[in-house]
Amino acid sequence: MCTFSRIVILFFLRSIVNQSITDAFRNNADECCETGRIEAERTKTCNMALQSLITEHNKNISTNCLFLTHICCLSNLRSYFCEEGLKSALRLLPCNQKKLDSKDSYQICCKCCELGIRAGRDKADCEPVAVLDERCGEQFTNCCLKAKSLNCDMGFQMDDDHQRCRDINECLSNPCPNTMQCENTPGSFRCIEGCEHGYTWSIKHGACRDIDECALNKHNCIFGHRCENMPGSYRCIRERNCGTGYQVDPVTQTCVDVDECEQDIDECGQVMIYYYNRIGEKARALSKCAPQNCTSGEKFNAFHGRCEKIQCRSGFSVTSLGKCVDVNECGQNPSPCKRSERCDNTPGSYRCVQTFTCASGLQMKDLECLDIDECAIGNHTCLSPATCKNTYGSFYCQCPTGFVSKHGTCVDDDECAGGNLVCPINSLCRNTPGSYACDCISGYKMIAERAFCEDINECEISPNTCEQRCINVQGSYYCLCNEGYRLNSDKQTCRDLDECSMIDNLCQYHCVNTLGSYKCICPSGFTIERGRHCQDIDECQIGTHNCLVNDVCVNLHGEFRCYSVQCPQGYEKIANNRCHLSTQWCNEHQNDTNLRCTNDKPMKYVYSFISIPAKIRRPTEIFRIRNSQLNINQHTEFDLRLINVNDSHKNLSQITVDNFQIKSFSPHNAYLMVLKELSPLQEIELEIQMKIFTNKILNSITIMKVLVYINQYNFYP
Template identity: 35%
Template sequence: MCVCTVHWHKDAFMQGCFRLFIMYRICMCLYVAINCIASQEVEEPISYTCTDGYTFDPVLQICKDVNECALMPDACKGGMKCINHFGGYLCLPQNAKIYVSNGDEDSPSPTPVPAPRPPQNRRVILNQGRTIQCAMGFTLDEQNYCRDIDECATEMHTCSSDQVCHNTRGSYTCQCPPGYQKHGDQCVDRDECLQAHYCMHRCINTEGSYHCECNTGHKLASNNHSCIDVNECEGGNPCQHQCFNVIGSFICQCDQGYELASDSRSCQDIDECSFSNYMCQYQCVNNPGGYSCSCPEGYQLQGSRLCQDINECDRGHTCRDDERCQNYHGGFRCYPRNSCQEPYVRTAENRCVCPSVTSACQGLPTTIVYKYMSILSEHTVPADIFQIQATNIYHNTHNSFQIKVGNEDGEFFLRRSSNLSAMLVVTKPLSGPREQVVDLEMITHNSVINYRSSSLLRLTIIVGPYTF
């Protein structure tokens, strides 16, 4: 720029002297101005080149930092936070805190970088036709200004098909699309899983990107990288009976009387009867989810497992009127009310007497008494089961006892307790059902009057079919 300065002096004495000087200065300024205008016509507008990460501010005539975080929304991947920096940018975690300092706490922020001066060998030449020639990457517009050429829009670039062209002032750059990185002249997939990512469980790399997956029993949260537990028990119950949710899985439990099957979900019945033979006294019946005890005919269940004999003679039976009902363990039997046979006559219930005046009674027992009893099968031995007792007491008499009939296998023993009684003892286990008739004879002697008589007790022993 040409600047002309004229100084006016107030001294009137000097006004005349300086008039010629003023005219001289005016002419010189006009001459210089004409030369400046001619110089501007032939020179090309000066272009400035800033380093990467900066752009030229034509107003402030400085290189200002480029905010890549604002220009490129996808500058950082994997949820990283973009932090603008002088001449570039940083990708840091979301919770990172940035402190910019040169070592002093109160140090001022860096000042903008001044624009470099154009090189001396700038590409501005003046040809003989006084036209302006722009530098490479620029083109002259209608106002004779050098404007930047958008090589990306005009396809005046050498970027390959897998690269993205980005126009710059006076040039252009070839960049890979998001999720890719340069490998030589080619763009290859960037494996985000090998770099920083926010997948809580597993990172799955894909072409140009990645996604997160969760372990079994979890699902992706709304942020697409955290994993939250899945409550499998909600909605459709995967268990046959009871479902309990745990972190990352669930467990199934069965109701009482059931156990988990091999699939750990369904329930199968427990056969309690297979555990022990003592679950029930007679028979164990397995039921879904439990068991029950049953008793044989002639018995009823007492409590939950024991069997008790039913006394049919008290509850109702099929014996005739001339018969008597005799209950035993597991059933009943009908016996004649009058068991006396000639020459015996019935003198009382179950008692028969043979009159001594008749010749038919000679050598026969004077009386026969009928008794009935029931014992368990396989009864523990030895065991006292029946006592025979004399009813008539005479002075100077002696009583003896013996098993007359019914002990062919030696299963009984008659133990004399006193002169008036004896005890029948079982010496071998008896298996039922069985009916055993044993004749117990008592012989009475009187040496003073030379008297001898005998009486018979006919004992019917009914052995039940079971041990209970």
């Protein structure tokens, strides 16, 4: 009856525990998922051990919470790498192939966006492609619509196909001081100190300054030595004596032995044992002192010349060999923990863990989990020649040296099977019976056995490998050409680039290719500006013309003209380009019906001169008329006439007044517009009649003579 009651109680306790685990998982689902989200955000991976994600007070959540944590981590990680892919594509940068490993969401999102950008730049339809899934189609459309406004970030420039951005190598322009080295970085660069060992670059002084290793504690002077700084280095000076039988070397500052025999010294001290050695028949006292034998738990101190007790920190004990080892408090009898607790040994201490069920390899006895010795009862799977070794809660099969246990059998320990973890970077592991060897990969050489694989600098070994520039990289090299050259298909020699034929409108007028570069040429009468633009020389402004004092100097593109204004009868010349109606002439002819001054007679003639290229954007404004002094009761009317066309080149001009148009705007102003293409080397004389009315009554007339010169040069924009 007692046994049956105990079975019922245990079954009831187990049911309660299982139900509490299920309830804990349901109640803590949000916490489990949040743990996965934080792991993805913090480490950008989901490789963290599942067991370590469970806090100490939530151990009963079981495996359900572990799987939920991992699922939420993967979901957030997929969203993160998708956003990274979109950022790369929208910055016109190539999708990084290295990010393909277990991060396919990055590649998918990046490629879908990049496809949309290409379609947008090709002016294609931005509607989603039918074969793409819904999410990829949405990314395709959004990136396609944004394609026209995308530009390269600072430090990048558009590639030759105008689809992607590539990094600008700022180091080619030598931006760093002569004493520093330039290292190119994506979108920028940085200057690296180039000082000798023991010196560092000082921004304040702009030079290499000595490093005070003593002040910075970057020395290896031992206790009893004083550090003294020296230019580019330091030295250690001993300040304490060396003890009996030794003296300080003045050069090396180390302790060297004293030859007591030569100095007739035979005093060993109270704690030292004195030995004699007889050579031949004649006894000679050879002084030799040795430390006394220390008892168990003591260690000889050579500095003080005595045996001292070994002091171990709390939780450790000293062995017969004089070493401090951890005390396993959990192995003591009785156990320091309660009967309902499990004792876990820790370095220097222990901890008691409350438990209701025993783990695998343990058995419950009197509410305590006791270890099952699988080796003693034969409940193990070790096969010969392996031996069974019992552990707390389990066991392991111990194989002879050089062998490991696999599937219950001792086989050769293949150190290389777990990857390249045992070998240095840039090397491959090669298994050998009972051991292994490390072989450097192509482009590297081994400095020391199993120590370090150093890169082979192919550019130094073979300086003529590249025709112009050789760039060494880890494990290989590549050739570069100087600016203005391109690498040939052999990846070593360079050819000159004909920039003039490759790039349309590289120069505004004429482009001449040169080795490694090009130059722009302008016609006579122009100067070159900013390397490619042709700037007209204004002979009228700088005074290099030959016009008379009363002439009007008209600057043309590449030349100039001298124009003499002749006023009509009855008008006086004001300045060089205006003719006003003479008051005296009007008074003298006021009785002459044909010559007298009336409102229909123009008050003044204004002469204007305009120089324009033949092929200009149309319609284009070339002349503006402003009347800012007229009031609201006044209005203007304009009339355009073609007076003369001088075609000095072909005399085949087909210019009519329809090539031009007067366009009024606001109450009193107007534009003179060019509507149709004009042939070069023509001189066109236009006349604009402007009538001013006050309260709809004619007030005055002004005649504007506009001389338009059409240039012979058609420059690229």
